[in-house]
Amino acid sequence: MRYVSTRGTAPRRRFSEILLEGLAPDGGLYVPESLPRLEPGALRGKSYAELACAVLQPLMDDVPGLDALVRRAYRPAVFGSDAITPLATLEPGLHLLRLSNGPTLAFKDLAMQLLGELFESALARSGATLNILGATSGDTGSAAEHAMRGKRGIRVFMLSPHGRMSAFQRAQMYCLQDANLHNLAVKGTFDDCQDLVKAVNADAEFKARYRIGAVNSINWARVAAQVVYYFKGYFAATRSDGQEVSFAVPSGNFGNIYAGYVARAMGLPVRRLILATNENDVLDEFFRTGRYRARGAAVPTSSPSMDIAKASNFERYVFDLVGRDGARVSDLWAELERRGEFDLAALKARIAASGFASGTSRHADRLATIRAVHERFGVVVDPHTADGVKVGLEHREPGVPLICLETALPAKFAETIREALGREPERPPGFEGLEALPQRYEVIAADAAALKRRIAASAD
Numbered sequence: 001m002r003y004v005s006t007r008g009t010a011p012r013r014r015f016s017e018i019l020l021e022g023l024a025p026d027g028g029l030y031v032p033e034s035l036p037r038l039e040p041g042a043l044r045g046k047s048y049a050e051l052a053c054a055v056l057q058p059l060m061d062d063v064p065g066l067d068a069l070v071r072r073a074y075r076p077a078v079f080g081s082d083a084i085t086p087l088a089t090l091e092p093g094l095h096l097l098r099l100s101n102g103p104t105l106a107f108k109d110l111a112m113q114l115l116g117e118l119f120e121s122a123l124a125r126s127g128a129t130l131n132i133l134g135a136t137s138g139d140t141g142s143a144a145e146h147a148m149r150g151k152r153g154i155r156v157f158m159l160s161p162h163g164r165m166s167a168f169q170r171a172q173m174y175c176l177q178d179a180n181l182h183n184l185a186v187k188g189t190f191d192d193c194q195d196l197v198k199a200v201n202a203d204a205e206f207k208a209r210y211r212i213g214a215v216n217s218i219n220w221a222r223v224a225a226q227v228v229y230y231f232k233g234y235f236a237a238t239r240s241d242g243q244e245v246s247f248a249v250p251s252g253n254f255g256n257i258y259a260g261y262v263a264r265a266m267g268l269p270v271r272r273l274i275l276a277t278n279e280n281d282v283l284d285e286f287f288r289t290g291r292y293r294a295r296g297a298a299v300p301t302s303s304p305s306m307d308i309a310k311a312s313n314f315e316r317y318v319f320d321l322v323g324r325d326g327a328r329v330s331d332l333w334a335e336l337e338r339r340g341e342f343d344l345a346a347l348k349a350r351i352a353a354s355g356f357a358s359g360t361s362r363h364a365d366r367l368a369t370i371r372a373v374h375e376r377f378g379v380v381v382d383p384h385t386a387d388g389v390k391v392g393l394e395h396r397e398p399g400v401p402l403i404c405l406e407t408a409l410p411a412k413f414a415e416t417i418r419e420a421l422g423r424e425p426e427r428p429p430g431f432e433g434l435e436a437l438p439q440r441y442e443v444i445a446a447d448a449a450a451l452k453r454r455i456a457a458s459a460d
């Protein structure tokens with residue numbers, strides 16, 4: 001399998017060559033040159049790890065020992081059940097795909113656990129080391145650290161906005177004592193953290209010298225890993241291979257739902273990919289109007305992991321929409337820089353054919369959905385999942401099973417659960433007293449030069 005850049009001018013690369021990278025040298029994102037078609041009928045009945053091997057093999061065909069890495073990443077002991085992503089049926093034809101039973105209780109564990117194995121194995125083969133620099137508003141950082149803890153050849157420098165994460169999120173990340181993890185709490189916002197990552201990566205000499213790597217959501221391996229659970233959910237919710245299903249996906253950076261789009265392109269019978277945004281509704285507007293209008297900054301909401309102003313993976317989808325014309329994508333993103341928007345309303349028919357539907361869920365909808373799901377089905381969903389359920393139900397069609405992706409457990413977002421239900425969310429075993437564990441982090445200024453010195457001091 002060869003990978004090409006969405007901006008069209010970077011050289012074609014193999015999977016192992018793009019594994020440790022963020023953006024392609026031309027500023028684009030890597031995508032497979034063509035997607036393999038799978039026969040769903042041949043995959044029914046496989047375990048999660050078997051399914052992951054079958055789906056990922058053609059996409060990662062130059063990784064030695066891929067099967068063993070996949071089996072290590074998706075162990076029942078790590079994800080709490082043999083199913084790894086169990087399906088809960090709320091009523092006939094309405095399901096929750098539980099993606100949040102990994103070490104940090106959010107779906108990002110599913111991709112990060114595999115990334116940890118792939119990174120460690122690639123570095124062991126080349127004898128190189130890697131310094132991962134990332135920014136988190138909450139879920140990504142802890143999923144990355146739990147996946148990379150103790151991994152040989154890997155150090156993690158994770159920037160988080162000082163004092164702006166929930167107590168649970170803070171505890172989950174800062175409690176890790178592994179020597180290869182460095183929690184850097186930045187005096188500033190999440191946007192400041194992201195700007196610092198960009199500033200360090202813009203210094204090509206520093207980046208090369210200290211082998212700076214990325215685990216952000218544009219990493220292709222993360223997208224690929226997420227394709228697997230769409231297949232898993234499909235088989236759990238259907239009995240026959242012709243049956244179409246729809247998925248409802250709480251979205252921010254467009255990584256999760258884009259994986260669903262890839263699954264559909266690989267042959268999974270998906271009728272609709274229902275995209276839910278919170279108050280940050282750039283993507284909903286796009287799918288309703290064909291206009292993409294970037295906002296200056298995201299507004300803070302009670303589904304914080306979807307507070308994204310610019311959906312980074314969206315470029316991969318647009319590349320397909322414009323007929324895989326990299327020059328056209330470059331022009332569109334130049335226009336976005338210049339005018340803050342671009343308009344693809346002329347491609348409306350193609351957008352419709354790609355299977356997307358969309359909607360927005362706001363704070364009051366979120367609370368009402370948490371209450372309604374609890375009353376009707378006796379299940380407590382987290383605020384992000386509630387956004388997905390709300391919009392999913394608006395687009396539900398008779399005779400088409402609807403699978404709502406559960407992207408986090410309610411225990412991570414106790415404040416909103418208290419507001420909706422007047423009580424504390426349940427905590428899974430092992431998370432009692434998390435906030436009381438000793439925490440390890442350093443507070444740093446939002447200053448790129450100081451950050452580089454800090455990285456250099458721990459890297460060798």
Ligand SMILES: *Cc1c(COP(=O)(O)O)cnc(C)c1O
Pocket residue numbers: 106107108139140217250251252253254255256257305306384385407408
């Ligand atoms: C990251 C995240 C999302 C958004 O997923 P994208 O891939 O960025 O669209 C939704 N819910 C939760 C809980 C998350 O952590």
